[in-house]
Amino acid sequence: MTIADLYIRVSTDEHADKGYSQRDQEERLRSHCFRAGLIIGKVIFEDHSAKSFERPEWKKYMLEFSRRKAEKEGRLLLFTKWDRFSRNTSDAYQMIGHLKKKNITPQAIEQSLDLSIPENKVLLAIYLSTPEVENDRRALNVTNGMRRAIKEGRMMGIAPYGYINKCTEDGRKYVAIKEPEASNIIWAFKQVAKGHLPTAIVRVEMNKRDGRNISLNAFMEALKNVAYCGKLLLRANGKEEEKIMEGKHEPLISEELFMKVQNVLRRKGTKELRLPGGKAINDERYPLRGILLCPKCGNNLTASGSKGRKKHYYYYHCSSACGFRHNSDLVNELFENELSKYEFQPGIRKI
The missing domain is CATH 3.90.1750.20 (Putative Large Serine Recombinase; Chain B, Domain 2)
Structure with a gap:
């Protein structure tokens, strides 16, 4: 008779009333094994996200089989649905291939697929990608919601000291x-x-x-x-x-x-800081960084240096694809020359 290991996973953000409870999954898996005449081997309980296979109990399970040769008769790894197995499509395919080398066949009892049939791989792709899409959409919604809250002036996350x-x-x-x-x-x-x-x-x-x-x-x-x-x-x-x-x-x-x-x-030499309004506190070599506009695309110019064969070269440059840059020392000198053209009136100069 074929041996079947039961993999039961529920993440911390999932609730029992959605049919994800460990007790509910175990009951359904055991009933399936009884009807199919399968011998239950290991029962793995996991309380971890399926975004990756860096899960404590899963790693223990894989470590045990990595220490011995693949079984001749093979065994099954059963779970209720494919999202219990993984919510990352690329990782899931790699793990399925790794399990096959150990003669272990993963199978979802409620989304059963015969993977020896090529057409079933299309359904497998749907079963694996749908949970990943749900995760990505949920993460995007959370990010957008937090950004909207910040735009409205609400502080997000744990409040800072004070x-x-x-x-x-x-x-x-x-x-x-x-x-x-x-x-x-x-x-x-x-x-x-x-x-x-x-x-x-x-x-x-x-x-x-x-x-x-x-x-x-x-x-x-x-x-x-x-x-x-x-x-x-x-x-x-x-x-x-x-x-x-x-x-x-x-x-x-x-x-x-x-x-x-x-x-x-x-x-005191700390790294570049940002002021209210988004302007950077600049190095003395780049006093106009964040103020100058790119003559090609209109974006604010940033600045940096590069090392040549004999000396360093410093530039104001655009971070966009337009590629504009100009020697910072020359730009600073031209700016100072323009400022020198302005004079205070005598009365204001005295004040």
């Missing part, structure tokens, strides 16, 4: 100020803005005030977070450029204080 996620009685979520964390991060911004103490020392002192142990990376990310001055960062997506949106949450600091901190961080 804020807390809350919910009204009617279920509406919002972000509120949390003390004493809010006062501590305000104090930290003011200390960094003075420029007298290293940011690492400010972090240590803030941790003493708070009693926590916020890491240096987390502290630096907080100092660069526009949410503290009442803004929200909408990251670039497709053709949509990165933007700074007005948030509905209450700011902890002013934009002026935020800008002072960014200038201090820039002087």
Whole structure:
């Protein structure tokens, strides 16, 4: 008699009332084996997503068979539907091929297919791709929903240090100020803005005030977070450029204080930072980066350097396909020459 292993999977976001419960799947699989006269071998219970085969129980199952030769009589691997097996079409095909080498035949009892018949591979493609399409559509809807919320000024995800996620009685979520964390991060911004103490020392002192142990990376990310001055960062997506949106949450600091901190961080050699409005705080070699417009396509010009055989070369250039670029030193010089043509009136110069 043929041995059948039962694979029972339910992910954490699936509910029993949709027919995905482990108990329900096991009952249907055992009934099928009884009717078909199959001997039940292993019963694998999995509580993990089917987006990949990096699943704990699945890996254990495969490891056991990788240590021995393929069985001559072969065995079945049964599950209720193909979406219990995988929700990734390319990974599923590879795994089916790998199982066949071990003489193991995967089969969905409610979507049964004889894979020795070529035409059935068309149905297999449908069964495997449909769950993947559902996953992709769900992920896209979530992403679009979050971007829409940010555009409306709502802070998404876990609130940063100094804020807390809350919910009204009617279920509406919002972000509120949390003390004493809010006062501590305000104090930290003011200390960094003075420029007298290293940011690492400010972090240590803030941790003493708070009693926590916020890491240096987390502290630096907080100092660069526009949410503290009442803004929200909408990251670039497709053709949509990165933007700074007005948030509905209450700011902890002013934009002026935020800008002072960014200038201090820039002087201390941190990586490029972004200001409210999306402009970059530039290297002194590229003071016009993000301000100049490309004469070919109209996009904002960025800047970078490249190493030649004997020296480095620096350019303002466009990141689009138009390929425009120009020597940054020459552009800066031309810009300064234009500025020198302007003069203040005597009275204004005196003031």
